[in-house]
Amino acid sequence: MDAEAKVKKLQAARQELHRRKGKLDIAVWAIENALLEVASEALGRGQDGCEGGDVWECEDEKNPIGMCVYDGYQDPCWDECLFCGEPYERK
Ligand SMILES: [Zn+2]
Numbered sequence: 001m002d003a004e005a006k007v008k009k010l011q012a013a014r015q016e017l018h019r020r021k022g023k024l025d026i027a028v029w030a031i032e033n034a035l036l037e038v039a040s041e042a043l044g045r046g047q048d049g050c051e052g053g054d055v056w057e058c059e060d061e062k063n064p065i066g067m068c069v070y071d072g073y074q075d076p077c078w079d080e081c082l083f084c085g086e087p088y089e090r091k
Contacts, residue, residue, distance in 0.1 A: 035052075042064045043069075043083075050069040050072070050082055052070060055068075055088070056086065056088070058081060058084050058086075063084070068084065068088065
């Protein structure tokens with residue numbers, strides 16, 4: 001395979017992987033949002049009452065989703081998990 005053909009093949013493969021990654025990112029986002037809704041309802045905050053990342057496993061057994069969640073409105077820096085009180089930034 002000459003260099004030009006090789007580059008074309010690699011670029012096509014890269015483009016396809018980017019396309020698939022975009023779809024996977026959207027799917028992960030949708031699942032995380034659904035989990036946050038469960039946590040928010042457990043806290044009595046309606047559907048959009050908390051935010052979170054998938055970085056920290058929450059130790060609080062009352063947390064139904066097992067990941068730390070935050071009140072992004074009252075606590076924009078995510079200093080205190082609504083269940084266990086731990087911050088998002090940890091060393
Ligand atoms: Zn927590």
